[in-house]
Amino acid sequence: MQVGAYLPMLWNLNISINDFDGCIPSSIGDMKALNTLDLSYNKLSGGIPEHLANSCIYLQYLVLSNNSLEGQIFSAANFKLKYLMRLQLDGNHFFGKIPECLSNSSNLEGLYLSDNCLFGRIPSWLGNMSELVDLIMPNNHLEGPIPPEFCQLKSLEVLNLAQNNISGNLPSCFNPPQIQQVHVSRNKLRGQLKDAFFNSSSLVTLDLGYNHFNGRIPNWICQLSNLSYLILTHNDLEGEVPHLLCHLEHLRLIDLSYNHLSGQIPPCLDMTALHGDYHVAFNTTSSTAGAPGASPMRKEETIEFTTKNISYSYQGRVLTYMSGVDLSCNKLTGEIPHQIGNLTRIHTLNLSYNNLIGSIPSTFSNLEQIESLDLSHNNLNGKIPPQIIELHYINFFSVAYNNLSGKTPERKDQFGTFEESSYRGNHLLCGLPLPKSCDANGSPSLVPKASTDIKEDSNFMDMDIFYISFTASYIVVVLAIAIILYVNPYWRRTWFYLVETWMTSCYYFIIDHLPKGFRH
Structure with a gap:
């Protein structure tokens, strides 16, 4: 051509x-x-x-x-x-x-x-590219540390090195003033989050998940006034969830799951972006995408977030409407703050696998946009608020393995679709879809349980005891016969005569019934 x-x-x-x-x-x-x-x-x-x-x-x-x-x-x-x-x-x-x-x-x-x-x-000479705005290289096999020369990239807006084999620490001097997106998830980065990005007030997305970062969540994160997406899942972070996160008015997605965080959930965690009509209008194409005929180079930003126990990749307009908080699989204690009920625009809330106590706040009925609510594997007690059936958009709900009591929510609208797995592990809960019925006081009924026990007892046999008693009886009978034959010679001769007669009869019976061709 x-x-x-x-x-x-x-x-x-x-x-x-x-x-x-x-x-x-x-x-x-x-x-x-x-x-x-x-x-x-x-x-x-x-x-x-x-x-x-x-x-x-x-x-x-x-x-x-x-x-x-x-x-x-x-x-x-x-x-x-x-x-x-x-x-x-x-x-x-x-x-x-x-x-x-x-x-x-x-x-x-x-x-x-x-x-x-x-x-x-990653070549160090990239740090000398003073005009570099977008550096996007995810899903390769790149290795080694992030070069310290990256601290010279003052024009950088997007850094995406996710899904590689990059190791070492984040350069503490790396804080590009115009950076908007940082994606370095699914690498082998480690160490503490010291001073990197501390001066990057324009940062919208910080995705450091699936690495080996340790230490506490640094306070400089709380100075990122434009931060909307904070993903720190699957690391080794410890300490408390910083109360200063409450100052981030644009925060929409928080994923701190699978760490070693302790302490209580900050009661102020009712961010403006999650209980109002605020939506991010972040431009996902480069601001200089411009020569005539040139395609926009920067693709739509993609963020991975787990909801309904499934990991989804959100991008484009769907991402701007998505909001959620995931604090699961940590060591959080104390009660669930009732202020969480102020997150009226939240779509996902996951507090499972912690050590939370107290009751489920009745204010959860205000989570009118919630689609996934997971409070399982905690130490929650008390009754499930009956007002919770007002959550009309919910399609995943779990309070399994707590210490909840009373009657399950009325099987109405969306709550009519939840099965036993949503409530199992709460021995004092009753009502459908659980097999335990409730009495007039809303407690588990004892009558069906007693009748079930009687039925089980009538058909119950301990097979170990049966085998032991049968073997012992057999040995006793054999020993008794052997002792009698040993003591009484007349009975002994009679016994051997009967055995010999029986063996002879069996022999001739077999011979008489064999075909003629087999008798020789």
Whole structure:
């Protein structure tokens, strides 16, 4: 395909979202004036032509995402794209290290390498890319620490290194003033969250989940006035949940689950964003997405959050409407603050697997948008508030394995769909869907239980006792016969005579009934 020979002065080529296959034509390198090339969302294979990287010296936007391209990204000897501003190679099969020749593209604003097979360390020269705005490289095999040179990235807005093998600590000096999103989940990062991001007041998303961070939740998080999504799940954090979190008025998703947090739930945890009509209108595309014909490079932000016991990935407009608090699988104590009932716009609340005591607040009936409520595996007592049936949108509910008593909620609307598993492990609860019926006082009825016990006793036999007594009786009978035959010689002779007669009779009986061919 000699497209470059026919269109040598072409400035913008966009043939994305088609079904083109085969290799990228090397003749594209003949387009000396090419500024934008977008071949994304096709079925292209092979590698990036060297002629393209060597001749299209004015290229600023190169978009090859979501194809089947492979091989190493660029060869250092033939790379002359020094004006490159955006490089989007995500969703391919590129392997090898991030090429050092990219350091010659000093104007690089966006580097998008996610969902490939890249390995090796994150190069330190990326810290010298002063114009870098988006650095997005999740789901690769990158390893080693985050280079301390990243502290020089003052223009960075999005950092996404999730799902790699990155280790070490977060550089304490890393606090880009314009950073909006940080995704470093599912790595091997460790250490304490010291001073990183302490001066990043524009931060909207902080996702550090599935790592090995320890120590306390630092106070600088509470200074992130624009923070909307705080994901610290599956770490080794300890100490109390900071009361200063209550100062974050835009906070919509809090996931502190699977840590070692202790103390009480802050009663002030009734954030404005979770009990009003506030919605985040965060722009998920880059503010400089701009050359004519260039596709927006930054994809919609994705955040993983567990609701209804299932992990979902929320993005786009759905994410802006999602809100929830997950404090499960910690060591929290004390009572559930009744102020939690002020979270009228919350969709998910999970306080399971803690050591919470006291009763379920009646204010929970105010959680009018709640879809998933999990209070299981605690030490809660008292009755389930009957007003809770006013939660018309709820489709997952569990108070299992507590010390609750009284009657289960009326089986009405959504609560008519919940099964025994939602209430099991509370021995003083009664009423449907549990097998225990309630008496006039709302306590478990004893009559059905007694009749059941009588029925069970009538059909009950301890098989161990049966086998032991049978064996003992058999041994006693055999010993008694042996002693009698030993003491009385007449009975002994009679016994052996009867045995011999019986054996002879059996022998001739078998012989008489064998076919003639077998008797010899």
